[in-house]
Structures are given as structure tokens and as C-alpha cells.
Amino acid sequence: MKSGKVRVFQKGMTLVEMMLSLVVGGFLLGGMILAFSTFQQVFAGVDDYYRATSDEMRVLDFIGQDMRRAISGNVTNNSNTLTLTLPDYIDDSQNPPMPRTATLGASGTVTYGTSGLQPTAVYTIAGTSPNQLITRTYTPTTGSSTSTTLTAGAASYQFSCLNPSNTGSTANFSFGGKGQPSSVLVRISFQPKFNRLNAASARAGTTVSSTILLRNHL
Amino acid sequence: MKVTSPQQKGALGNNCSGNTLLVAVLLLAVLSFIGATVLQTVSSRYDYSQKAIGWAEALNAAEAGVDFGFAHCGWNVSGQPAWTGWKKYDSATSNWITVTDATDANSEIAAGRRVIYDLPAGSHLLSGGEGTTNLWYHVEVDSPASYLISGNRWYRIRATGYAGLTGMARSNNDSPDGARTHNEMLRKYDLRLDHFIKRYGDYAHAAGASVTVSPQATRRVEVTAQPQTPFSRAIVASAPSGNPVSVPIVDSYDSTDTIHYAGGLYNSSSRNANTQVGVNASVYINAPISSFNATLYGSLETNGGSVAGGNNISGTIDNNVTLTIPPVTAPTWAVTASGPAPATITAGTTASPSHGSYSSVNGITVALPSGQTTGEANIYVTGDVTGGITVPAGATLKIWFEGNFSMKARDIDNHNNNAANLQLYGIDPPAGQTRSFSIGSGNPGYTYFTLDAPGYDFSVNGNPDFVGAYIVKTLSGNGNTSWHYDEALASAGMATGYKRAMWVEDPR
Numbered sequence: 001m002k003s004g005k006v007r008v009f010q011k012g013m014t015l016v017e018m019m020l021s022l023v024v025g026g027f028l029l030g031g032m033i034l035a036f037s038t039f040q041q042v043f044a045g046v047d048d049y050y051r052a053t054s055d056e057m058r059v060l061d062f063i064g065q066d067m068r069r070a071i072s073g074n075v076t077n078n079s080n081t082l083t084l085t086l087p088d089y090i091d092d093s094q095n096p097p098m099p100r101t102a103t104l105g106a107s108g109t110v111t112y113g114t115s116g117l118q119p120t121a122v123y124t125i126a127g128t129s130p131n132q133l134i135t136r137t138y139t140p141t142t143g144s145s146t147s148t149t150l151t152a153g154a155a156s157y158q159f160s161c162l163n164p165s166n167t168g169s170t171a172n173f174s175f176g177g178k179g180q181p182s183s184v185l186v187r188i189s190f191q192p193k194f195n196r197l198n199a200a201s202a203r204a205g206t207t208v209s210s211t212i213l214l215r216n217h218l
Numbered sequence: 219m220k221v222t223s224p225q226q227k228g229a230l231g232n233n234c235s236g237n238t239l240l241v242a243v244l245l246l247a248v249l250s251f252i253g254a255t256v257l258q259t260v261s262s263r264y265d266y267s268q269k270a271i272g273w274a275e276a277l278n279a280a281e282a283g284v285d286f287g288f289a290h291c292g293w294n295v296s297g298q299p300a301w302t303g304w305k306k307y308d309s310a311t312s313n314w315i316t317v318t319d320a321t322d323a324n325s326e327i328a329a330g331r332r333v334i335y336d337l338p339a340g341s342h343l344l345s346g347g348e349g350t351t352n353l354w355y356h357v358e359v360d361s362p363a364s365y366l367i368s369g370n371r372w373y374r375i376r377a378t379g380y381a382g383l384t385g386m387a388r389s390n391n392d393s394p395d396g397a398r399t400h401n402e403m404l405r406k407y408d409l410r411l412d413h414f415i416k417r418y419g420d421y422a423h424a425a426g427a428s429v430t431v432s433p434q435a436t437r438r439v440e441v442t443a444q445p446q447t448p449f450s451r452a453i454v455a456s457a458p459s460g461n462p463v464s465v466p467i468v469d470s471y472d473s474t475d476t477i478h479y480a481g482g483l484y485n486s487s488s489r490n491a492n493t494q495v496g497v498n499a500s501v502y503i504n505a506p507i508s509s510f511n512a513t514l515y516g517s518l519e520t521n522g523g524s525v526a527g528g529n530n531i532s533g534t535i536d537n538n539v540t541l542t543i544p545p546v547t548a549p550t551w552a553v554t555a556s557g558p559a560p561a562t563i564t565a566g567t568t569a570s571p572s573h574g575s576y577s578s579v580n581g582i583t584v585a586l587p588s589g590q591t592t593g594e595a596n597i598y599v600t601g602d603v604t605g606g607i608t609v610p611a612g613a614t615l616k617i618w619f620e621g622n623f624s625m626k627a628r629d630i631d632n633h634n635n636n637a638a639n640l641q642l643y644g645i646d647p648p649a650g651q652t653r654s655f656s657i658g659s660g661n662p663g664y665t666y667f668t669l670d671a672p673g674y675d676f677s678v679n680g681n682p683d684f685v686g687a688y689i690v691k692t693l694s695g696n697g698n699t700s701w702h703y704d705e706a707l708a709s710a711g712m713a714t715g716y717k718r719a720m721w722v723e724d725p726r
Contacts, residue, residue: 106706
């Protein structure tokens with residue numbers, strides 16, 4: 001019985017075997033850690049890419065909703081700032097707030113609320129690259145302005161509003177009036193954070209755009 | 219003597235197997251955790267995108283509903299069957315019941331009540347792709363009392379578009395900073411309750427009612443439908459030859475804008491291109507003209523012309539406009555003429571105008587009904603109109619005529635100083651025949667009337683200032699005539715259709 005136990009212990013690993021197994025195990029463990037780390041980075045990169053993309057869509061949808069109903073607007077600061085004049089449709093003085101009945105003019109004017117006193121929404125990029133956010137500042141006819149950040153995280157955003165008939169120009173322009181553009185091309189892009197895609201050309205692949213028809217164009 | 223017992227062997231073997239199993243379980247747990255995290259994140263993101271697309275598609279459904287309501291408003295004036303399948307509220311039974319016909323629906327609307335339409339389940343709009351496969355709408359049309367202008371009804375069309383959302387009743391947060399209130403958020407989904415009904419109520423529920431729904435995206439659009447009348451332009455020449463207009467000025471003013479135009483009267487000093495005041499006189503020439511010899515404060519449209527921009531036209535030029543000019547026909551109430559019109563006719567009330575049919579007119583004066591400050595007279599003339607026309611303040615006269623029209627400008631005496639109060643309709647002559655509308659010389663100052671006579675040759679002598687809107691076949695003058703379009707006439711005259719005057723989405 002005693003000699004049998006000794007034989008069991010003799011079945012253990014030698015120092016060389018231990019060292020070899022530690023080296024192999026170390027490589028395996030290191031590989032796994034590296035793989036997990038890389039996986040996490042890729043996942044974070046993809047998630048960040050998705051977040052920025054969904055932010056683009058949210059901003060575009062926000063602008064689309066406001067621009068469709070806008071009475072007029074203008075684009076300034078090299079096409080990076082968009083100002084919209086909106087119909088004062090909701091009467092916030094009521095509880096709950098209710099839609100207003102429009103005042104009609106025989107010549108075809110339709111006014112919600114007080115003529116010449118309409119709310120505005122301003123879209124612009126805040127901050128410097130790569131820590132930029134897109135914001136919307138809404139100014140009602142009464143009360144103070146509300147500034148809302150539309151993007152979930154910071155990125156190197158580019159935002160521009162262009163005249164569809166002259167997309168090569170970043171000159172200021174107004175729209176909504178007679179002889180002015182009846183639609184606006186809105187473009188948003190961001191710089192992906194993947195290392196290999198840090199080239200400026202990578203931005204082109206992230207561009208989303210929409211040509212929005214101004215429903216209230218004269 | 220055994221070297222090892224089976225028990226010892228087993229113990230050793232079990233220890234080895236246990237380690238392997240433990241490592242395997244740990245690896246599986248780690249991989250499962252990673253997989254679950256990825257799935258949870260991807261699922262959440264997919265849910266967000268899928269529902270965001272559904273939200274965008276709900277607007278398509280709402281606009282389809284607006285189109286449906288718009289079509290019925292137009293059919294109402296074009297004579298096609300309107301409001302079929304729409305419902306009105308029956309106060310006797312407290313139910314929404316189907317209207318019997320267009321008259322029934324129009325009565326409801328005229329009374330300030332609404333008619334509604336729900337797209338039947340079997341007619342839902344089908345869609346493919348990521349967002350939704352099921353779209354439908356609910357439409358409400360009404361016309362508040364203030365929506366009746368110059369006898370023409372404007373409509374308010376409210377359409378709610380719905381997009382059924384597949385998947386679970388959940389969506390990723392649309393508030394990136396997590397600090398937004400309901401009103402500030404963009405996409406509002408009805409995952410369990412209809413949020414519009416909760417806020418405003420609807421035709422069947424009071425505000426605050428909790429109406430349970432399957433997950434859906436809901437968007438609401440309100441459109442104001444404005445009647446289109448023949449007088450939405452300053453001058454329309456239906457078949458001109460050569461350059462049809464050779465006058466010093468065509469401009470506009472708004473008789474309802476007493477801020478810029480004291481007493482609602484025309485003046486040229488208020489004209490300002492920067493503020494768009496007085497520069498809205500559109501001219502349509504239904505011919506391929508190459509030049510336009512007038513100073514036009516407004517826009518020019520031609521059918522196949524080649525008019526280039528210049529200092530004489532302040533607005534836009536569009537040489538590719540094909541406009542359908544509705545023919546002018548005898549009014550439905552016309553009867554066989556009893557003889558020439560008397561020198562004086564008494565108008566009916568505005569609510570119940572008078573009607574008369576005559577063989578000719580040689581000077582006519584309208585008298586207000588007894589005890590009234592306003593009134594309206596409609597006459598149909600099978601022959602010529604000559605002599606003069608006198609319309610007292612408060613009265614409106616509409617004349618449909620089949621013969622020629624001839625009188626001096628000074629003999630058109632419209633005391634209202636408003637063209638809407640004297641409306642002249644030249645009935646289209648039979649094929650191969652011509653008709654003339656002649657205004658003789660004189661020194662009349664301003665002459666107020668509207669003319670819808672697309673089959674008439676309009677000729678002018680002298681230098682009157684015409685204030686109104688004019689639809690003719692050809693137009694000729696001596697070069698000293700001015701034309702001042704009253705923008706308020708866009709709502710006057712017989713409605714021939716509808717156009718969108720305002721589009722607004724309810725962001726709540």
C-alpha cells in the first residue's frame with residue numbers, strides 16, 4: 001500500500017513539464033486576453049458607429065419634422081446653422097395645450113397664433129472636433145428658449161444645409177418665400193473612430209442626407 | 219499487492235475530469251455572457267431602428283389621409299360624388315353614422331361640425347421592409363365659422379397616420395441625455411396607449427382616456443385647404459396673339475390689408491419687393507411668347523414661351539406652364555330670358571341672393587333690399603351688356619352674359635371700391651364665334667371689377683386703372699392702362715378646386 005502511494009506521487013509532472021505547460025498556458029491565456037480585448041474594442045467601435053449613425057438619423061428626423069412645417073428659414077455660417085420659423089400651432093396657455101384654430105386671410109395667408117410672432121428652432125453644431133454635439137434650440141413665442149442636445153455622444157460631426165439646385169455652394173440662403181428654394185438638402189456625417197478608418201475619406205461612408213420638401217413654400 | 223486501488227484511480231481520474239469540466243463551464247459562462255451582452259445590445263439597437271422606421275412611415279400614412287380628405291374637398295366643387303363612406307355624429311343615438319350623401323355631409327360641415335373617415339381594415343396600406351407592413355389612417359374634416367370667406371369654404375383636414383409596429387412593446391430611449399420630457403422627444407410611440415387620445419381625446423373619447431392599443435407609431439398632420447378661384451392671378455390670357463399685354467404697370471395690392479392700404483384702397487407707395495407687399499401680380503400667357511412689354515411686379519408664366527429675365531419683371535419667370543382654364547357656362551339657375559333687364563333691380567340678401575334672366579342690359583343699377591345694408595344680385599343675360607353699371611356700397615352684382623360687353627370705364631360705377639363686388643362672367647361663345655369686351659375712353663380713375671371671360675377679346679381705349687383680376691382670350695390696349703391685382707380676390711369667385719394653404723404636423 002505504501003509503495004503504491006509513492007508511485008502515485010511519481011506520476012506527477014516534472015519541472016520541465018510544468019514550465020512547458022506554464023509557457024503554453026501563458027500563451028493561451030495571453031491570446032485569450034488579447035482576443036477579448038480586441039473583441040471589446042471592436043464591439044465598442046461598432047457600437048459607437050451605430051450610436052453615431054442612429055444620432056444622425058435622429059437629427060435628420062428632427063430637422064425633417066421641423067422643416068416640413070416651417071413657414072420660412074435660412075441657412076448661415078457656411079451652411080452649418082439652420083434657423084426655422086415654425087407655425088405657432090400648439091397653444092401652451094391651455095391646460096392641456098391644444099392645437100390652435102388658424103386665422104385665414106383672403107389672399108391665402110394662414111396664421112396660427114399672432115401674426116409676426118412665431119416660434120423658431122435653430123440647429124447647429126456645438127464644440128470642436130472630435131468632441132462635437134448637434135443641438136436644437138427652440139424659442140417659443142412666450143417663455144424662454146430650450147436647448148436640446150440631439151446626439152447621444154460626442155463625435156466629429158459635419159452638418160450642412162444646401163440649396164438642392166446649387167449643392168456646390170455654402171453661401172447663406174433663405175427659403176420659403178417666392179423665388180426661393182422650395183426644398184433643402186440636409187447632410188450629416190461623422191468621422192468613424194476605428195483606427196484603420198481614421199482617414200478623411202472614411203467620413204464619406206457615414207454621410208446621410210435628405211432632401212426635404214417645404215410643405216409651406218409659397 | 220496492488221499498485222493502485224480502483225478507488226485511488228477513480229479519485230485521480232475524477233479530479234482531472236472535474237478540472238476540465240470546471241474550465242469548460244467557466245469558458246461557456248464567459249462566452250454565454252459575451253453572447254448575451256451582444257444579443258441584448260444588438261436586439262435593443264434593432265428594436266430602436268425598426269421602430270424609428272415605423273415612425274417615419276406613419277407620416278406617409280398621415281399624408282395619404284390628407285390626400286384622401288383633400289380629394290373629397292375638391293370633388294365637392296367639381297361635381298363628383300364626395301364624402302361617400304364618411305361619418306357624422308348622431309347626437310340622438312350618440313353614435314357616428316354614415317352620411318347619406320354629399321349634401322348631408324356638407325350640411326354637417328357648414329354647421330361647424332366634422333365628418334370623419336377611417337380606412338377600413340381590408341384597405342390598409344401594405345408596406346415591406348424593416349419598419350412596418352401595416353399602415354392606415356383616420357381623417358377628420360371640418361370648417362370653423364371663420365373658414366367661410368367671400369362665400370367660399372376653406373377646410374381644415376386633420377389626418378392621423380398609424381404604422382403597426384412588430385416585435386415587443388418596447389423601444390430604446392430616444393432621449394440621448396436622458397433628461398427630456400415627453401414633449402421634447404422626437405418619436406413618440408404608442409406601445410400600450412394611444413398618446414393622442416390620452417392628450418386630446420378624439421371623436422369617441424374624452425381627453426385623458428386610456429385607450430389600449432397594440433404597438434404603433436402615430437403621427438398627426440393638419441392641412442388647410444384653400445379654395446382655388448379663377449381670380450388667383452392678375453391676368454390670364456387664354457389664346458393671345460403677339461405680345462398680349464402692352465401697358466405701363468401690372469402690380470398688386472391687398473384690399474384686406476388696411477395696414478399698408480388705408481381703407482383697403484390701392485396705392486403704389488406701399489409697394490416693396492423686400493417685404494413682398496404689392497408685388498404679387500401673377501400673369502399667365504397661354505402662348506409661346508418671346509417678350510413681355512410691361513413692368514410686372516410679380517411672376518410671369520407662359521406656355522412654351524422664351525421670355526428671359528429682365529428688370530421689367532420683379533418675380534420669377536416660368537415658360538413651361540400649362541394651365542387648364544375652366545370654361546364659363548350658364549349658371550344652373552338660369553331660365554329663359556323674359557326680356558331686357560330693367561334699369562334698376564333689387565338685390566336679395568347675401569344669404570338668399572336674387573336671380574334674374576334677361577335678353578340684354580342697357581344700363582343697370584342695383585338697389586339694396588329694403589332695410590338691408592348688404593345684398594347680392596345675380597343676373598344672366600343672353601345678349602349684349604351696354605350702357606353702364608352702378609353697384610351701391612354693400613351690394614354685390616354678378617353678371618353672366620353671352621353677348622358682347624361694351625361701355626366706358628367711367629360708366630362702371632362700383633361704389634364699394636372693391637372688385638369682388640362686381641363680378642363679370644363672359645360665357646364661352648359657340649365654336650367658331652367671337653365675342654368682345656370693350657372698354658371705351660374716358661377719365662375714370664380706378665375701375666373695380668373682376669372678369670372671367672376666357673372666350674372674349676378684351677380691348678381698352680383711354681387710360682383707366684383697372685383694379686381686380688382678368689381672364690380673357692386676348693388683351694389689347696393703347697399702352698396707358700394700369701392693372702392692379704387685388705390679392706384678396708384669390709378667395710373670391712366660384713371655387714374650381716382646392717390647394718394646400720398650410721401644412722403643419724402636431725409634434726405632441
